[in-house]
Amino acid sequence: MKGVKVISGAYYDSITLMLVSQDISKIPGVREASVSLGTPFNLHVLKEAGFECRDLNPGPEDLLLALDTDEEDWEALSQKAIAILKYPPKKEEGTLEEGEIDYSLKAALSLSSQANIMLVSIPGRYAYDQAMEALRAGLHVMIFSDNVTIEEELTLKRYAHEHQLLVMGPDCGTSIVRGVGLGFANHCVTAPVGIVAASGTGLQEVHVQLTRKGVGILHGIGTGGRDLQKAIGGISFLDALDAMLQDDEIQVIGLIGKPPANEVWEQIQTKIANAKKVSIPKEVVVCLIGAEPNMEAMAYHACADFEETACVIEALLKNQASVEEVRQDLHRSRENLKDLAGKMGKRSGWLRGFFTGGTLCYEAQLKAMPALGEVYSNAPVDKKMILNDPLNPIGHALIDYGDDIFTQGKLHPMMDPSLRSRMLFQQGQNKDTGVILFDLVLGYGCHPNPAEALSDAIRKVKKARGDEVHIIGSICGVEEDPQILSKQQNQLESAGAIIAASNAEAALLAAYCVEVEQL
Amino acid sequence: MMLMKKTPIVINLGLDALKDALKQQGVECRNVRFIPPIASKELLQKIRLLRSAKP
Numbered sequence: 001m002k003g004v005k006v007i008s009g010a011y012y013d014s015i016t017l018m019l020v021s022q023d024i025s026k027i028p029g030v031r032e033a034s035v036s037l038g039t040p041f042n043l044h045v046l047k048e049a050g051f052e053c054r055d056l057n058p059g060p061e062d063l064l065l066a067l068d069t070d071e072e073d074w075e076a077l078s079q080k081a082i083a084i085l086k087y088p089p090k091k092e093e094g095t096l097e098e099g100e101i102d103y104s105l106k107a108a109l110s111l112s113s114q115a116n117i118m119l120v121s122i123p124g125r126y127a128y129d130q131a132m133e134a135l136r137a138g139l140h141v142m143i144f145s146d147n148v149t150i151e152e153e154l155t156l157k158r159y160a161h162e163h164q165l166l167v168m169g170p171d172c173g174t175s176i177v178r179g180v181g182l183g184f185a186n187h188c189v190t191a192p193v194g195i196v197a198a199s200g201t202g203l204q205e206v207h208v209q210l211t212r213k214g215v216g217i218l219h220g221i222g223t224g225g226r227d228l229q230k231a232i233g234g235i236s237f238l239d240a241l242d243a244m245l246q247d248d249e250i251q252v253i254g255l256i257g258k259p260p261a262n263e264v265w266e267q268i269q270t271k272i273a274n275a276k277k278v279s280i281p282k283e284v285v286v287c288l289i290g291a292e293p294n295m296e297a298m299a300y301h302a303c304a305d306f307e308e309t310a311c312v313i314e315a316l317l318k319n320q321a322s323v324e325e326v327r328q329d330l331h332r333s334r335e336n337l338k339d340l341a342g343k344m345g346k347r348s349g350w351l352r353g354f355f356t357g358g359t360l361c362y363e364a365q366l367k368a369m370p371a372l373g374e375v376y377s378n379a380p381v382d383k384k385m386i387l388n389d390p391l392n393p394i395g396h397a398l399i400d401y402g403d404d405i406f407t408q409g410k411l412h413p414m415m416d417p418s419l420r421s422r423m424l425f426q427q428g429q430n431k432d433t434g435v436i437l438f439d440l441v442l443g444y445g446c447h448p449n450p451a452e453a454l455s456d457a458i459r460k461v462k463k464a465r466g467d468e469v470h471i472i473g474s475i476c477g478v479e480e481d482p483q484i485l486s487k488q489q490n491q492l493e494s495a496g497a498i499i500a501a502s503n504a505e506a507a508l509l510a511a512y513c514v515e516v517e518q519l
Numbered sequence: 520m521m522l523m524k525k526t527p528i529v530i531n532l533g534l535d536a537l538k539d540a541l542k543q544q545g546v547e548c549r550n551v552r553f554i555p556p557i558a559s560k561e562l563l564q565k566i567r568l569l570r571s572a573k574p
Binding site (some may be wrong): 102103104105107108109111112114115116117118119120121122123126128129130132134139140144145164165166177178180181182183184185194218219243244247415444445482 | 521522523525526527528529530531532533534536537539540541543544546547549550551552553554555566567570
């Protein structure tokens with residue numbers, strides 16, 4: 001029996017919920033267990049997995065206890081599960097030394113008066129108050145949390161701007177300051193490069209591509225995805241750009257994000273142009289993912305995707321090849337992907353993508369659309385192509401599993417790869433699926449071995465369908481990351497996946513492998 | 520901006536995984552344990568208004 005019980009008024013953070021689910025799964029007689037926040041989407045996930053959810057009406061402060069057991073044992077085992085919930089397991093505190101836990105910001109600051117950044121990753125509805133307290137104490141703030149209102153974000157950023165502080169976020173997954181990664185971040189070597197990014201995985205992809213070329217970055221300032229919208233006016237983005245233009249340690253600046261609101265884009269261009277006028281000797285590379293790059297721009301170099309951005313930054317820094325030469329090299333290598341797809345053989349069926357990085361999913365859609373036409377997503381490039389039920393996609397569909405809908409009360413898929421892997425297996429078995437596309441993001445803060453769950457799912461799909469389906473991916477990571485790039489890649493390739501050099505190339509190869517005429 | 524001129528010294532409020540990530544990089548970090556308020560949303564908003572009205 002797959003049943004669900006609603007437990008009222010209990011609060012647990014996402015890590016505790018994951019640990020509780022794991023402990024409950026180990027109770028003899030329990031085949032499958034999960035504990036999640038009582039959101040409509042989590043209820044939908046359980047329904048889709050075959051759990052009986054009729055007449056359940058949980059509130060956002062409730063928990064959903066889902067158990068798969070024999071029917072006669074269900075009630076007794078659910079009581080055992082509730083007992084575990086009352087005394088949840090604690091994550092091993094081995095990494096914390098005695099006296100390193102404080103119970104207020106004031107206490108923490110009294111013991112660490114030189115602290116300059118607060119990193120906030122609590123449920124969004126509580127994040128504003130904590131972030132404002134930190135700003136008032138003179139700290140810069142990185143808000144990893146999502147589900148912060150736009151009004152709260154504006155208030156925080158206005159305050160920060162007035163006090164020469166910076167708010168990175170909300171929903172900021174990655175920042176790098178002086179080579180130190182905050183949030184999800186890859187191993188960093190430093191170079192005189194500074195990036196301002198309204199895109200977490202966009203920043204990571206550019207950083208990783210630069211590191212593989214022997215270049216690094218000094219700063220990668222994440223601003224959160226909404227910063228470039230009209231409502232926020234680019235406050236953090238423009239402040240960070242100012243700081244990079246004034247910083248004598250920076251020679252090349254990269255600007256990454258989706259196309260900004262017109263007013264914000266005007267201000268960005270004005271800042272760059274003014275810097276040129278007063279002979280600030282810095283090159284600027286701009287990647288507005290989704291916008292046609294303005295190749296006529298004189299004040300900056302425009303790029304269409306993250307790999308190209310890294311290639312151009314490298315060229316400007318090393319001065320060994322011209323920007324035009326590196327663009328041509330890149331174009332040639334991408335043309336070769338068509339030949340590779342021909343050799344692999346095209347597959348009839350849909351392209352289905354399983355992403356943990358939001359901007360990587362977005363970039364992949366942009367690369368796939370010219371070959372495939374319409375591509376659906378829960379975070380679509382074309383708003384008309386919105387998927388109402390990302391658990392049951394239609395057509396060519398690329399899903400962002402890091403989207404808010406999946407992460408309320410649950411860990412981000414970069415930390416807990418189980419849902420994304422399960423969905424890849426489910427949809428991979430479907431004969432309508434011809435090509436599978438995925439990303440794998442490594443680095444600090446991420447799951448210690450994300451390739452394991454994914455390889456397992458890939459292996460099962462290959463066992464069921466053999467060569468009927470191509471499985472293509474890319475890894476946003478470097479050898480020095482805790483997960484070790486080569487170890488992750490070996491697992492995936494051994495399971496039957498083809499790993500491309502970048503997210504853009506993986507998406508292109510996947511699109512070229514789809515037999516379009518047969519659909 | 521002074522943020523970029525100083526190696527980060529971080530106060531982490533929230534996920535232990537992010538604090539662990541900082542420790543793996545040898546970053547100085549203090550951890551604040553978050554205890555969610557039991558106040559209602561309306562009461563929290565009133566508290567917020569009072570705080571912002573402070574001189």
